[in-house]
Amino acid sequence: xxxxxxxxxxxxxxxxxxxxxxxxxxxxxxxxxxxxxxxxxxxxxxxxxxxxxxxxxxxxxxxxxxxxxxxxxxxxxxxxxxxxxxxxxxxxxxxxxxxxxxxxxxxxxxxxxxxxxxxxxxxxxxxxxxxxxxxxxxxxxxxxxxxxxxxxxxxxxxxxxxxxxxxxxxxxxxxxxxxxxxxxxxxxxxxxxxxxxxxxxxxxxxxxxxxxxxxxxxxxxxxxxxxxxxxxxxxxxxxxxxxxxxxxxxxxxxxxxxxxxxxxxxxxxxxxxxxxxxxxxxxxxxxxxxxxxxxxxxxxxxxxxxxxxxxxxxxxxxxxxxxxxxxxxxxxxxxxxxxxxxxxxxxxxxxxxxxxxxxxxxxxxxxxxxxxxxxxxxxxxxxxxxxxxxxxxxxxxxxxxxxxxxxxxxxxxxxxxxxxxxxxxxxxxxxxxxxxxxxxxxxxxxxxxxxxxxxxxxxxxxxxxxxxxxxxxxxxxxxxxxxxxxxxxxxxxxxxxxxxxxxxxxxxxxxxxxxxxxxxxxxxxxxxxxxxxxxxxxxxxxxxxxxxxxxxxxxxxxxxxxxxxxxxxxxxxxxxxxxxxxxxxxxxxxxxxxxxxxxxxxxxxxxxxxxxxxxxxxx
Amino acid sequence: xxxxxxxxxxxxxxxxxxxxxxxxxxxxxxxxxxxxxxxxxxxxxxxxxxxxxxxxxxxxxxxxxxxxxxxxxxxxxxxxxxxxxxxxxxxxxxxxxxxxxxxxxxxxxxxxxxxxxxxxxxxxxxxxxxxxxxxxxxxxxxxxxxxxxxxxxxxxxxxxxxxxxxxxxxxxxxxxxxxxxxxxxxxxxxxxxxxxxxxxxxxxxx
Numbered sequence: 151x152x153x154x155x156x157x158x159x160x161x162x163x164x165x166x167x168x169x170x171x172x173x174x175x176x177x178x179x180x181x182x183x184x185x186x187x188x189x190x191x192x193x194x195x196x197x198x199x200x201x202x203x204x205x206x207x208x209x210x211x212x213x214x215x216x217x218x219x220x221x222x223x224x225x226x227x228x229x230x231x232x233x234x235x236x237x238x239x240x241x242x243x244x245x246x247x248x249x250x251x252x253x254x255x256x257x258x259x260x261x262x263x264x265x266x267x268x269x270x271x272x273x274x275x276x277x278x279x280x281x282x283x284x285x286x287x288x289x290x291x292x293x294x295x296x297x298x299x300x301x302x303x304x305x306x307x308x309x310x311x312x313x314x315x316x317x318x319x320x321x322x323x324x325x326x327x328x329x330x331x332x333x334x335x336x337x338x339x340x341x342x343x344x345x346x347x348x349x350x351x352x353x354x355x356x357x358x359x360x361x362x363x364x365x366x367x368x369x370x371x372x373x374x375x376x377x378x379x380x381x382x383x384x385x386x387x388x389x390x391x392x393x394x395x396x397x398x399x400x401x402x403x404x405x406x407x408x409x410x411x412x413x414x415x416x417x418x419x420x421x422x423x424x425x426x427x428x429x430x431x432x433x434x435x436x437x438x439x440x441x442x443x444x445x446x447x448x449x450x451x452x453x454x455x456x457x458x459x460x461x462x463x464x465x466x467x468x469x470x471x472x473x474x475x476x477x478x479x480x481x482x483x484x485x486x487x488x489x490x491x492x493x494x495x496x497x498x499x500x501x502x503x504x505x506x507x508x509x510x511x512x513x514x515x516x517x518x519x520x521x522x523x524x525x526x527x528x529x530x531x532x533x534x535x536x537x538x539x540x541x542x543x544x545x546x547x548x549x550x551x552x553x554x555x556x557x558x559x560x561x562x563x564x565x566x567x568x569x570x571x572x573x574x575x576x577x578x579x580x581x582x583x584x585x586x587x588x589x590x591x592x593x594x595x596x597x598x599x600x601x602x603x604x605x606x607x608x609x610x611x612x613x614x615x616x617x618x619x620x621x622x623x624x625x626x627x628x629x630x631x632x633x634x635x636x637x638x639x640x641x642x643x644x645x646x647x648x649x650x651x652x653x654x655x656x657x658x659x660x661x662x663x664x665x666x667x668x669x670x671x672x673x674x675x676x677x678x679x680x681x682x683x684x685x686x687x688x689x690x691x692x693x694x695x696x697x698x699x700x701x702x703x704x705x706x707x708x709x710x711x712x713x714x715x716x717x718x719x720x721x722x723x724x725x726x727x728x729x730x731x732x733x734x735x736x737x738x739x740x741x742x743x744x745x746x747x748x749x750x751x752x753x754x755x756x757x758x759x760x761x762x763x764x765x766x767x768x769x
Numbered sequence: 770x771x772x773x774x775x776x777x778x779x780x781x782x783x784x785x786x787x788x789x790x791x792x793x794x795x796x797x798x799x800x801x802x803x804x805x806x807x808x809x810x811x812x813x814x815x816x817x818x819x820x821x822x823x824x825x826x827x828x829x830x831x832x833x834x835x836x837x838x839x840x841x842x843x844x845x846x847x848x849x850x851x852x853x854x855x856x857x858x859x860x861x862x863x864x865x866x867x868x869x870x871x872x873x874x875x876x877x878x879x880x881x882x883x884x885x886x887x888x889x890x891x892x893x894x895x896x897x898x899x900x901x902x903x904x905x906x907x908x909x910x911x912x913x914x915x916x917x918x919x920x921x922x923x924x925x926x927x928x929x930x931x932x933x934x935x936x937x938x939x940x941x942x943x944x945x946x947x948x949x950x951x952x953x954x955x956x957x958x959x960x961x962x963x964x965x966x967x968x969x970x971x972x973x974x975x
Contacts, residue, residue, distance in 0.1 A: 254794040254798060255798060321802055321805070322798075324797075325794050325797050325798040325801065329793055329794050329797060330794075355801055355804055356804065356805065356808050357808075359808040359812060360808060360812045363812035363813055363816070366912070367908075367912070370901075370908065371908075374901070375902045376901055376905075376907075376912070377823075377907075377908050378816065378820070378905060378909065378912075383823070383825050383904055383905050383908075384820065384824065384825040384904050385820065385823065385905035386819055386820065386823070386905070389815075389816055389819055389820075392815075393812055393816075396812070745930065748927075748934070748947075749934045751776070751943060
């Protein structure tokens, strides 16, 4: 099928195209839209939380609803906004950066997306059936195992389904990067974003199964009366905390490492220099990932694991500051002496460095186990993790949105509006969270829905809420920018930033086969190598030939839908066993679709050389 | 390589499972997947070790486990791993019939293992009233061993589906990787059982 025919389709056909697509660039758009949607929901929840806390003893929301808000805000932002947005950029960029025509498992790539989406919907169904999850995003037992209603059940089933999607996505990118690199693209020539995607995928692979088990055990306890976390049956609720944080701590690196990768690309491109200390950057990334698995108990200093365990985990945690520091200095040295352009992506990068560094400092403070007894479960912790997750991950995602928008959609987002977004969001962010350090040190506990008059907390909370509103306005400007650019924006070339890496060597948006001829990579920053030798494009590694592409399929959607249906059966059989029928129908749909996939040959299709030549002549 | 060459290769290479890019991707991807599965079972083992003495005044591991049946089960599963190696050996020699036969034996041994496990669970539930809900130990035992049993069921269904699907057309470069990773899965199940044998049963009676 040639691309010309594909462009002349009706609305229904377009929907069908996205439901069945296995093209990593379209899946990237799906992730971007879905992740962006959940980001807005999570943001609204955050605003509701801040509005409740704007004055002492406020009654904007009830205590129960407040618990649901904080739980769903955290869960949504981590699992349904940050993760899929990172997958959006990994899908959009990694295959292009390594010179591949596709990912290793296009079918599984699509399955990963649909599992995430149905899991995300499942999580939010609780709002409409009598209450969403309300045990905190960490869902500590026994609070979570004894929480009435179905809210936490939706949390468990929703995360289980979307977690499976994430795991599949992680394996897909690992194999893509190992097996699909273009000739000459050695590991030590991979752009840093690809490196961080690779390492984050490895973290996903080894961290998510711990969450899978934790969620299974919680599901068994809540829905099938087992006794894992129930002391009256000999169970132990601390097991949940271990499993959750064995997953949960690597998770923060899964989120932040790709953001580091995005900033590394941006600093290098807009300083017109190769990344300073590339080898050290790669090494630091791997080291952070490695340490990331050995620090989970620093979330549990006050549980009572004993001084020996606390000391070991404290030292390991502080050690992570070293590779992170290496990264900060390498970014600064990349900027040093560079020919710097300050546009929107760069501005986010420049805002990121000091912000993230503050988050790092408070991280080391929290790592001191003895001092942590004072900080634990106060707003100091809230401030810390928002400095690293918003200051690191969200800044990175918005920077990446501006940086790669032209590659994904062929238009550059308006720079003036982008800068307005930045200043509103950046100012709002620091207003919201800087003061929270001090609120925490003054003893304000997290997760409480009200605070008393005359505790000295009024002004700080008022400032914090004003900041949150500013961030909200900044986000609205970003949305406005996206709409305006989509309607009025001008088409740009494939290389609007004078880029250095392979994704800028092809048209924007790229054709669905990415590279007409597989590129030959001759160094780090391969496009820059060619440019500096006076060539316009990249040197091809092969003559023009037929291109093999995978076929689309609706099966990933059906498999995910089946699990979604089964989820309701799992939950409601606790009231009435006839719901088991729903469970069996759902699982039947999923397993049936899996069997179909297994038995039916799917060899993909070829784009013929003649069509490619015709297309070239037509342009 | 055209589709025709993949489905009807003129001659089979020595490593048909890795002859195509798709095959190589599956090969590496499946090893990664098994890495994730290792963490999954490690988490279940950790949970079991933490809860194995939490019997809640119900039967304990010393009351329940006998090594006789477990020895038979271990032998069945270890042998089935060996027979799947034979099957892969014949795949590499492009002897489809022998491969199917050895896989058939593998499936039979796996079914026998499964039968023993069902008998074992039945025995515990009806002879000792030791259930998933009787204690944290019960929950942890049935979850760990049950997850393994579930993997056995899935592996068997996988083998059977492959054998029926390809019975008429024989081996090609499209289905060879599928057979190969199914056998990798089977070995993994076997390795997990060795740990279950040690951690659950040996440590449970000693």
